Amino acid sequence: MKKIISFFILTLIFLLSGCDFINKRLEKKVKNVLTEIRENAVNHMTEEQKENRRMYYAINWYEDNPLLLKELLENGHNPDLCFGECGWIESNPLLLVAESHYTTYYRLLRGEKIPDPTPDVQVLNLLIDYGADISLYPYVFVIVYDSFFIGKKGYKEQVCYVEDTNRLLKAFLDKGADVNEKGNGKAFDWQTYKDELSYNEFKKMCRADDATTPLYEAIKKGMMWESQVDLLLEYGAILDESCLKAAKLSNDKEMIKKIESIYYSHQ
Numbered sequence: 001m002k003k004i005i006s007f008f009i010l011t012l013i014f015l016l017s018g019c020d021f022i023n024k025r026l027e028k029k030v031k032n033v034l035t036e037i038r039e040n041a042v043n044h045m046t047e048e049q050k051e052n053r054r055m056y057y058a059i060n061w062y063e064d065n066p067l068l069l070k071e072l073l074e075n076g077h078n079p080d081l082c083f084g085e086c087g088w089i090e091s092n093p094l095l096l097v098a099e100s101h102y103t104t105y106y107r108l109l110r111g112e113k114i115p116d117p118t119p120d121v122q123v124l125n126l127l128i129d130y131g132a133d134i135s136l137y138p139y140v141f142v143i144v145y146d147s148f149f150i151g152k153k154g155y156k157e158q159v160c161y162v163e164d165t166n167r168l169l170k171a172f173l174d175k176g177a178d179v180n181e182k183g184n185g186k187a188f189d190w191q192t193y194k195d196e197l198s199y200n201e202f203k204k205m206c207r208a209d210d211a212t213t214p215l216y217e218a219i220k221k222g223m224m225w226e227s228q229v230d231l232l233l234e235y236g237a238i239l240d241e242s243c244l245k246a247a248k249l250s251n252d253k254e255m256i257k258k259i260e261s262i263y264y265s266h267q
Helices: 002-018 024-042 049-061 066-074 093-099 107-110 118-129 138-145 155-174 199-205 212-221 223-234 241-250 253-265
Strands: none
Touching: 002 107, 024 241, 049 093, 066 118, 066 241, 093 138, 093 155, 093 212, 107 155, 118 155, 138 212, 138 223, 155 223, 212 223, 223 253, 241 253
C-alpha cells in the first residue's frame, strides 16, 4: 500500500512539474492534499522518525527550502540517514539524490534560469561535506539503472534528459563513487521491490550472479546513451565480456559495433 500511495504522489508531482500550462487552482488543491497526507503520516511517528522524515523532506523539497538541509546537518543529523515513504530505498540521503536528478527540459521551455550547480548537485555536495559515505550503496549503478525514457517522447527532451543524468553521474564520480560497483535491478524493480529489504540483504543481491555493472546497464540502453557509456569508460569502467551481451540486448547495431570494437581491440 505504501508503494501505491507513494507512486500516486510521485505521479502527481511529475505531472505538476512537467507541464508548461496547468490550472493553478488544481495545483493548489493537489499540494494541499499532499501536505495533509504528509502531516497525517508524521503524527504517528516517534520523535526520531520525525527528525529523519524532516531530512527526507529537506532533500526532496530542497528547492522550496534550501536552508533546511544545511540546518539539519549543522545540528548533527546523520548525513547517511533519512526516513521516507518507501522503506529502505528512501532511508539513505545519497540514494534519494541518485534516484531523482534535476531535469531542465521543461524549465528551459518556461524560460527559467538553471542554477549552477544544479540543486541535485548542491545536495550531493552538502551531504558529502558533512560526512556522507559515498561507498554505502552502488550509487553509480542506481543513477544509470534508474535513467530511462518513459514519458519522454521528443528527441530534444531525450537529449536533455541524458545530459541531466550525466551531470549528476559525473558529480557522483567526482566525489569518489565506485564506477564498477555492481547493483541488482531486482532490488529496484517495482515488481520485485521489497520495502523492508535489509542492508545486508541488498549487498548480498549485489554480489549475486545476476548483479550487473553500471557500464553493462548503460550499454544495454543503446546509442542514445553513448555519452553515458563514454563517461563511465573515462572514469575507469571495466569493459568485460558481459558488455558484449549488454550490447546485443540493446538491439542497437551501432552500440554492438562500438562495444565489440573496444573489447576486441584490447584482446
